[in-house]
Amino acid sequence: MTIGLVILAVALAAAFYMAWTIGANDVANAMGTSVGSGALTLISAILLAAVFEFSGAVLVGASVTETISKGIIEVGLFERTGPLGEDGPMLLALGMICALLASAIWLHAATHFGMPVSTTHSIVGAVFGIGIVSFGFRGVDWSTIGQIVASWLISPLLGGVLAFGTFITVRRLILESPDPVAATRRYAPYIIGVVVGVMTLSFIYKVLSRRFEAPSVLLSLLIAAGLGAAVGAVAGAFVRATRPARDAGTFTYVERVFALLQIATACFVAFAHGANDVANAVGPLATIATLYNTGFTEVVGRVGVPTWTLFLGGGGIVLGLATLGHRVIATIGRQITEITPTRGFSAEFGAATTVLIASSLGLPISTTHTLVGGVIGVGFGHGIAALNLATVRRIVTSWVATVPVAAVLAAVLFVVARAVVL
Amino acid sequence: MRSILGLFAKSPFGPLAEHTQRVHDTVVLIRPLMEAFIEGDWTRTQEIYERISRLEHDADVIKNDIRDHLPKSLFLPVDRGDVLLFLREQDRVADAAEDLGVLLTMRRTPTPPALKRVVLDLVDSVIRTSEAWFEAAAELPTLQEASFAGAEVDKMMERIKRVSDLEWEADQRQATASKVLFEHEDEIGAVSVMMWMNILRVLGAVANHAENSADMLRLMMARR
Numbered sequence: 001m002t003i004g005l006v007i008l009a010v011a012l013a014a015a016f017y018m019a020w021t022i023g024a025n026d027v028a029n030a031m032g033t034s035v036g037s038g039a040l041t042l043i044s045a046i047l048l049a050a051v052f053e054f055s056g057a058v059l060v061g062a063s064v065t066e067t068i069s070k071g072i073i074e075v076g077l078f079e080r081t082g083p084l085g086e087d088g089p090m091l092l093a094l095g096m097i098c099a100l101l102a103s104a105i106w107l108h109a110a111t112h113f114g115m116p117v118s119t120t121h122s123i124v125g126a127v128f129g130i131g132i133v134s135f136g137f138r139g140v141d142w143s144t145i146g147q148i149v150a151s152w153l154i155s156p157l158l159g160g161v162l163a164f165g166t167f168i169t170v171r172r173l174i175l176e177s178p179d180p181v182a183a184t185r186r187y188a189p190y191i192i193g194v195v196v197g198v199m200t201l202s203f204i205y206k207v208l209s210r211r212f213e214a215p216s217v218l219l220s221l222l223i224a225a226g227l228g229a230a231v232g233a234v235a236g237a238f239v240r241a242t243r244p245a246r247d248a249g250t251f252t253y254v255e256r257v258f259a260l261l262q263i264a265t266a267c268f269v270a271f272a273h274g275a276n277d278v279a280n281a282v283g284p285l286a287t288i289a290t291l292y293n294t295g296f297t298e299v300v301g302r303v304g305v306p307t308w309t310l311f312l313g314g315g316g317i318v319l320g321l322a323t324l325g326h327r328v329i330a331t332i333g334r335q336i337t338e339i340t341p342t343r344g345f346s347a348e349f350g351a352a353t354t355v356l357i358a359s360s361l362g363l364p365i366s367t368t369h370t371l372v373g374g375v376i377g378v379g380f381g382h383g384i385a386a387l388n389l390a391t392v393r394r395i396v397t398s399w400v401a402t403v404p405v406a407a408v409l410a411a412v413l414f415v416v417a418r419a420v421v422l
Numbered sequence: 423m424r425s426i427l428g429l430f431a432k433s434p435f436g437p438l439a440e441h442t443q444r445v446h447d448t449v450v451l452i453r454p455l456m457e458a459f460i461e462g463d464w465t466r467t468q469e470i471y472e473r474i475s476r477l478e479h480d481a482d483v484i485k486n487d488i489r490d491h492l493p494k495s496l497f498l499p500v501d502r503g504d505v506l507l508f509l510r511e512q513d514r515v516a517d518a519a520e521d522l523g524v525l526l527t528m529r530r531t532p533t534p535p536a537l538k539r540v541v542l543d544l545v546d547s548v549i550r551t552s553e554a555w556f557e558a559a560a561e562l563p564t565l566q567e568a569s570f571a572g573a574e575v576d577k578m579m580e581r582i583k584r585v586s587d588l589e590w591e592a593d594q595r596q597a598t599a600s601k602v603l604f605e606h607e608d609e610i611g612a613v614s615v616m617m618w619m620n621i622l623r624v625l626g627a628v629a630n631h632a633e634n635s636a637d638m639l640r641l642m643m644a645r646r
Contacts, residue, residue, distance in 0.1 A: 036430065114428050167569075176572020250574075251567045339430055340567065375429050382499035382569040385433030390495040392429065 003421070007093055008292045012312065014100035015285035019313045021107035022119045022277050023053065023320025029116065029371050030270040033344035039259035040266070046325065050318045052267045056274025057314030058307075060208065077135060079299045084134065087422055089296045094417050095130035095410075096284035102126040102410035103280075106402065111324055115398035118366035121148055123280045125406030133411045133418075145403070152399055155365045156373025158358065163350025163374035167381040170342050174254055181244050184254045189236025195261060195349060197228030199268050202356040251340075258341035265348040272355070273367060278313040285309050343383045347374035369399060431496055434505060435566045437488045442559040444481040445512055448474050448519040449552040449628065456545045456625075459526045460533045471523030478520040485513050499570055500642040508638035512559065514631040515552065522624045531617040534606035540599045544622070547592040548629045554585040555632035558639060565643075575643050582636045589633040596626040 030053075031045040040048070077083060078092040103122035110117045124144065131140055170191075177183040201224045204215065215223070244253035286305045291298075351367065351374040358365035372395060379387045451474050458466035488509060492502060533541070558581035561574075568574035599622050607615050 171569055171571060175568050176574075178573040180568075180573075250564060372429065376497075379497055379499075382571070384430070384497075384499065385435050385566055386431040387429055387497035388431040388495065389497050390493075395429075 004292055004296055007090075007097070007296075008288065011093070011097050011100070011285055011288040014097050014104065015281045015309070016312060016316045018100045018104040018107075018123075018281035019278065019316025020320035020323075021104045021111060022281060023317035023322075024324030025107045025111040025116065025320075026119060026273055026277065026368065027053075027321035027325030029368055030266050030273055033339055033347060033375075034259075034262050034266045036339045037255075037259065037262065037341045037344045039262045039341050039344065045266075046322055048263070048267055049270045049321050049325070052270035053274035053317050053321065054314040056271035056276075057278035057317060058310050060275045075299055080297065089291050089294070089299050090422070091134065091418065092299060093288045093291045093296060094421060095127075095134065095414055096288050098413040098417055099123060099126035099130050099410050100281065100284050102129065102413050103406045106406045106409060110398055110402075113398075115395060116368045116372065117398050117402045118151075118368050119277050119280050120366060121151075121399070121402045122406045123284070124148065125403035126410035127284075128403065129407035129410030130414050132407065133414050148403060151365050151369065152396075154358065155354070155369035156376070158365075159351045159354045159370035159373030160377035160380070161350075162353050162357075163347045163377035164381050165377075166350045166353075167343065167346035167378045167383050170258075170346060171381065171383070175251070175342065180250055181253050184257050185240050188239040188257060189232040191232075192235045192239075192261065193228040193232025195228075195265065196231040197224040198349070198353050198356060199265075200224040200227045202268070202272065202352060205356060255341045258345050262341045262345040262348065265345060265352060269348060269352055269367070272352070274314060274317060276367075278310060278317060279305070281316060282309045282313040285312070339384065343378050346378050346381075346383065347371065350374040350377060432491050433566075434488050434492055434498070435563050437484055437491075438505070438509065439560060439563050441481055441484045441488065441509065441512060442556065442562070444477055444484060445516040446552070446556045446560075448477045448481070448516045449549065449556075449632075451477075452519055452522065452625075452628065453545055453549055455523060455526065456541065459531075460538050460541065462530075462532070464527075464530060468527050471527045474519055474523045478516045481513060481516045485509060499566065504638060504642045508635060508642065511631055511635035511638055515555070515628060515635060518624055518627040518631055522621065522628070525617065525621050525624060529613075529617060531614050531621075532610050533618075534603070534609045536606050537599065537602055537618070540595070540602045541622075544592065544595040544599050544625055547588065547595045548625050551585060551588040551592050551629040552632045554581065554588050555636050558582055558585060558636050562639065565639075570643055578639060578643065582640050585633050585636040589629045592626060592629040596622055 027046075027049055031040065031049045034040040035042055035045045075092070078088040080086055080088050082088050084091055100123075103119070103126040106122050106126075107117065107119060128140060128145075173187050174180050174183045201220060204220045204223070239257055282305055286309055289306060289309065348371070351371040354370045354374075355365060355367055358370075372392075375384070376387065376392070378384055451470055455467060455470040455474065458470060489506070492505065494502070496502065498505065558578060561578060561581070565574050565578055600619070603615065603618050603622070610618075
């Protein structure tokens with residue numbers, strides 16, 4: 001029984017490390033452009049990210065154990081009666097630990113070299129590695145691989161198109177108008193209303209539906225429309241009550257209003273990220289915890305996620321963004337002054353909307369990839385002073401590398417661990 | 423450690439505005455320079471020339487920095503070539519101001535009394551053209567903020583048109599000054615006449631390059 005306890009302890013540490021790297025790698029997604037535009041200071045960005053990531057993770061962080069272990073490799077194969085025999089359940093536990101470690105190491109390295117990779121693709125790749133070592137290539141579900149490859153194209157394309165559309169709309173309505181200040185005051189309630197509506201829908205489908213029964217489409221739309229109209233009216237009245245500074249530049253007032261929208265969008269993205277991505281660390285841990293409870297004798301197909309593991313995952317993410325993420329954003333804050341709130345808002349809102357549409361259509365999509373597409377989309381709307389296309393090549397390379405690197409890393413770790421433990 | 427924000431490159435528009443400011447700083451010294459020269463105050467002429475020369479060098483440093491940070495892999499809202507052409511023409515404004523300083527300090531050239539007023543009129547006209555250019559060029563960051571579209575484009579087109587009108591006026595005054603110079607050619611000797619021809623030409627060049635630089639702004643907007 002002591003070996004079981006050791007495995008559980010190692011699993012805890014590995015899951016925490018994974019959560020830590022998720023926080024470090026992804027914090028720039030939610031908060032980076034807000035710091036870059038000056039809408040948030042570094043400290044307030046970290047604090048807001050911590051609050052929203054943690055509450056997202058703990059309040060609605062839910063189980064993707066099904067996708068992590070069942071969708072990729074057939075968990076049933078690990079049963080004592082399966083092809084691996086008596087050691088099956090123990091091998092599953094070891095495999096999950098190796099998957100966590102491998103994807104955490106890859107995320108750590110990617111963060112170190114400044115490559116925004118998908119944390120989901122990383123853990124999926126690592127679990128593949130375990131599956132291949134255990135059962136050969138027949139253990140691989142190629143349709144999941146196909147979905148990941150499709151998401152390399154779909155995520156940035158859809159994110160880019162929607163961000164482009166958002167920015168062009170802001171441009172037409174406000175930036176191009178003869179009096180941008182008056183235009184901002186006129187359209188603020190509608191823009192805020194639409195943003196709140198999309199956030200509400202996203203909240204219902206991406207977040208609530210993981211824990212609870214989702215309301216019908218009509219009801220969801222009604223709730224979103226009602227909430228959007230109400231918040232839009234109140235916030236719009238608030239905006240109209242403010243006045244631009246007398247000697248400010250043409251766009252100073254416009255950008256100040258959009259800074260608030262950008263912060264709201266950023267907090268939402270952080271919340272949704274905490275809710276969705278905590279599972280990448282916690283899912284495999286939950287599998288191991290369930291195995292531990294049965295004394296590594298039984299494989300349970302569908303495992304619940306204990307609340308304490310969500311706290312562990314949320315805490316890890318917060319620690320990651322506070323330690324490494326701090327450095328990521330600090331560097332950015334000094335280097336970038338080009339991205340203004342109208343641009344940052346357009347990119348973030350386009351990405352958030354894409355994630356909503358894609359997930360309700362059941363398309364696999366990565367928030368990271370979507371945001372990269374969003375930024376480029378705003379660039380195509382002539383919105384950004386200078387984009388570094390050389391970086392795009394580097395980022396795409398790291399996307400493609402994620403699944404195979406995580407898989408090979410996990411496989412190597414698994415072979416070693418198997419030899420040591422059994 | 424740059425993550426997704428490694429996508430954002432250093433914007434050339436901030437340094438471009440800085441370059442505009444530095445070039446403008448050299449141009450505003452032209453009037454005191456010409457006044458000192460016409461009055462035959464050679465020490466003051468030398469002193470102002472040295473200030474212009476230093477400012478022109480500062481502008482060169484900024485210019486080279488912009489060029490160094492404008493690789494082809496950069497994705498800009500305007501054509502990269504247009505940005506570089508604008509920068510080149512803008513830099514030539516400061517170059518012309520420095521050339522003027524060189525001409526005025528290389529030889530103690532006398533001024534025929536009748537020439538004084540028409541030359542100062544020409545200087546005024548050149549300064550006005552440059553001021554109009556400065557008003558246009560200094561708004562480039564605002565134009566970028568408006569993503570090179572809408573009402574800001576119309577305002578910019580107005581400013582550019584004004585530069586062009588003023589430059590035409592400067593041309594007229596340069597022609598007038600040349601005529602007056604030859605009416606009084608016997609008062610100062612052939613070498614001084616040659617010097618004055620060059621001085622008038624370089625003064626005109628300041629306004630010419632200011633106009634060309636403003637025209638490059640027009641290209642940036644028109645090619646979109």
